[in-house]
Amino acid sequence: MKTIWILAEARNGRILPVAEELAGAARQLASTVEAVGWGGAEAVDFATLGTYDVSRVFRVGDLGDSLVGPRVAAAVGEMLESHPKPDAILVGATYDGRDVAARLSAKIDVPVLTNVIDLNEIDDALVSTHAVFGGTVNATARFTGSGPGIFVVRPKSFERGDTGGAAAEVVDIVAADPGPSDGARVVSRHVLTQDGPSLDSAEVVVAGGRGLGSKENYRLIEELAHLVHGAPGASRAIVDAGWVPYSHQVGQTGKTVKPEVYLAFGISGATQHLVGMKDAKHIIAVDRDPSAPIFRVADLGVVGDLAQVLPKLIEALRARGSHESTN
Amino acid sequence: MNVAVCVKQIPSAETPLAFDPTSKTLVRTGPLVLDESDSFSVEMALRLVEQSGGGDVTLISVVPDGETQGLRTALAMGAARAVLVSDPLLSGLDALGTAKVLAAMVRRLDADLVLAGTESSDGYTGTVPVQMAELLNYPAVSFVRHVEISGDHLVTERQTEEGFEEVTCPLPAVVSVTAGVVEVRYPSFKGIMAAKSKPVEVLTVADLGLEADSLGIAGARQEVIALEQAELRPSGEIITDSGDAFETIVERLVSWNIISEHQ
Numbered sequence: 001m002k003t004i005w006i007l008a009e010a011r012n013g014r015i016l017p018v019a020e021e022l023a024g025a026a027r028q029l030a031s032t033v034e035a036v037g038w039g040g041a042e043a044v045d046f047a048t049l050g051t052y053d054v055s056r057v058f059r060v061g062d063l064g065d066s067l068v069g070p071r072v073a074a075a076v077g078e079m080l081e082s083h084p085k086p087d088a089i090l091v092g093a094t095y096d097g098r099d100v101a102a103r104l105s106a107k108i109d110v111p112v113l114t115n116v117i118d119l120n121e122i123d124d125a126l127v128s129t130h131a132v133f134g135g136t137v138n139a140t141a142r143f144t145g146s147g148p149g150i151f152v153v154r155p156k157s158f159e160r161g162d163t164g165g166a167a168a169e170v171v172d173i174v175a176a177d178p179g180p181s182d183g184a185r186v187v188s189r190h191v192l193t194q195d196g197p198s199l200d201s202a203e204v205v206v207a208g209g210r211g212l213g214s215k216e217n218y219r220l221i222e223e224l225a226h227l228v229h230g231a232p233g234a235s236r237a238i239v240d241a242g243w244v245p246y247s248h249q250v251g252q253t254g255k256t257v258k259p260e261v262y263l264a265f266g267i268s269g270a271t272q273h274l275v276g277m278k279d280a281k282h283i284i285a286v287d288r289d290p291s292a293p294i295f296r297v298a299d300l301g302v303v304g305d306l307a308q309v310l311p312k313l314i315e316a317l318r319a320r321g322s323h324e325s326t327n
Numbered sequence: 328m329n330v331a332v333c334v335k336q337i338p339s340a341e342t343p344l345a346f347d348p349t350s351k352t353l354v355r356t357g358p359l360v361l362d363e364s365d366s367f368s369v370e371m372a373l374r375l376v377e378q379s380g381g382g383d384v385t386l387i388s389v390v391p392d393g394e395t396q397g398l399r400t401a402l403a404m405g406a407a408r409a410v411l412v413s414d415p416l417l418s419g420l421d422a423l424g425t426a427k428v429l430a431a432m433v434r435r436l437d438a439d440l441v442l443a444g445t446e447s448s449d450g451y452t453g454t455v456p457v458q459m460a461e462l463l464n465y466p467a468v469s470f471v472r473h474v475e476i477s478g479d480h481l482v483t484e485r486q487t488e489e490g491f492e493e494v495t496c497p498l499p500a501v502v503s504v505t506a507g508v509v510e511v512r513y514p515s516f517k518g519i520m521a522a523k524s525k526p527v528e529v530l531t532v533a534d535l536g537l538e539a540d541s542l543g544i545a546g547a548r549q550e551v552i553a554l555e556q557a558e559l560r561p562s563g564e565i566i567t568d569s570g571d572a573f574e575t576i577v578e579r580l581v582s583w584n585i586i587s588e589h590q
Contacts, residue, residue, distance in 0.1 A: 140551070191489045191490045263576075312573040
């Protein structure tokens with residue numbers, strides 16, 4: 001494979017880990033890795049991507065109050081006409097990444113493969129792996145049409161693998177105004193702060209599902225998370241039910257987490273959920289239903305009533321905590 | 328305001344998901360139901376129409392086999408009509424192909440706004456709404472948790488990794504709605520009865536002036552090569568709580584150095 005382009009998303013002046021992971025994946029597959037980034041020259045130091053063997057970064061520039069999707073997809077679309085085409089384009093599965101992939105797919109009339117967790121070259125074709133059926137089955141897929149395939153890769157699927165390569169060349173590119181598709185305007189950005197570690201990087205995640213029985217009981221999950229210095233998470237079922245915001249969701253749709261310990265309470269373990277947490281180092285699951293699929297991935301499974309187990313566990317940890325603090 | 332809502336009919340949660348061994352695409356036969364995640368966009372659409380003081384909600388959907396059961400659920404909630412593209416040609420259609428069919432349907436309608444869920448509960452590709460917007464040359468706001476009409480444009484809140492952003496958007500536009508953001512109404516008995524007589528227009532691919540080749544039917548542009556058993560975690564210990572399981576959990580947390588050993 002000759003060339004792979006990656007989407008280099010940055011936030012608050014920092015290139016996202018998922019972009020560095022894409023570089024790590026691309027380097028194993030292609031002799032040349034180039035990136036497309038956006039943001040003003042002072043905002044992000046794209047040259048640092050050289051450390052992951054990215055040779056060149058095409059910088060779209062500051063997007064102002066535009067959404068990322070239409071502007072970046074338009075720029076990549078133009079570049080595909082003016083540059084030698086890459087063999088594949090890798091995009092991280094972030095909110096903006098998915099927008100870019102979707103717009104670009106429609107623009108250049110090439111389908112997308114999403115939820116990619118691995119990439120390999122087999123018979124000169126890039127073959128992607130996708131976890132299905134709760135991670136019990138891996139499906140492999142490839143593009144059969146022409147044009148660079150667009151792969152949307154889940155975060156934490158690849159190692160970054162810093163090689164200490166030389167600084168990447170940064171090339172400014174100017175793309176035409178996308179027109180009506182760029183009509184939306186970002187008026188303000190809001191950061192929701194939370195106590196404790198973020199779901200993405202927490203060493204411990206404590207997640208709740210429908211088995212909690214009610215929205216009110218989710219506070220037990222939050223309290224337990226606090227006691228073990230973890231982050232609270234949730235299954236899609238209770239996000240759909242409106243108990244907790246979407247930002248708490250772990251799974252195919254939500255976040256992928258790889259904590260040291262994942263504690264699941266009242267989560268049966270639908271495919272959608274297991275895909276987001278099955279790579280935790282240790283898993284403890286508590287659920288009433290002995291046949292719940294979550295028990296297949298748990299290091300410790302407790303078949304029991306949450307209304308009994310959860311308060312007792314909180315009480316025990318609280319007692320230890322108060323004792324420790326007086327020592 | 329006239330709102331079109333993209334709805335997907337999927338196998339019910341009781342039907343285990345399965346792959347067709349030949350085409351290696353998801354089997355979608357048997358009774359189909361409204362994808363629960365689409366009920367939020369239907370609800371949002373009904374509220375926006377009420378808020379704007381006029382217009383109605385049209386459902387648009389794509390299936391290979393003429394199934395309408397899931398559409399009736401959304402009609403019972405209050406949508407005025409449904410347009411269904413049903414064509415055996417559409418078996419194994421990928422996300423871009425689906426977006427092409429939906430975009431062609433939107434072009435036939437007089438819709439100010441197109442709403443959709445963020446991704447289906449069976450395929451999870453999550454790209455269809457924005458692909459459709461690009462094909463229509465519309466602006467799109469994806470992963471939206473709140474929408475209001477303000478004069479001739481929308482004011483939305485879009486989910487971000489760090490929180491949310493407030494995004495304004497002119498019409499016509501495509502908006503994808505995250506699940507759980509509005510309380511979905513239950514269809515009333517009256518609504519269920521009325522839904523039986525609401526119009527469901529059924530079209531074929533040819534009616535839309537589309538050619539099957541351009542839609543990328545399964546295997547034409549991307550294919551599933553193989554399905555293999557994933558490496559499974561070694562199975563752990565399963566215990567039944569008899570009042571002291573919490574102690575076992577604490578012991579494990581100690582052994583993994585999550586909490587300290589001393590009491």
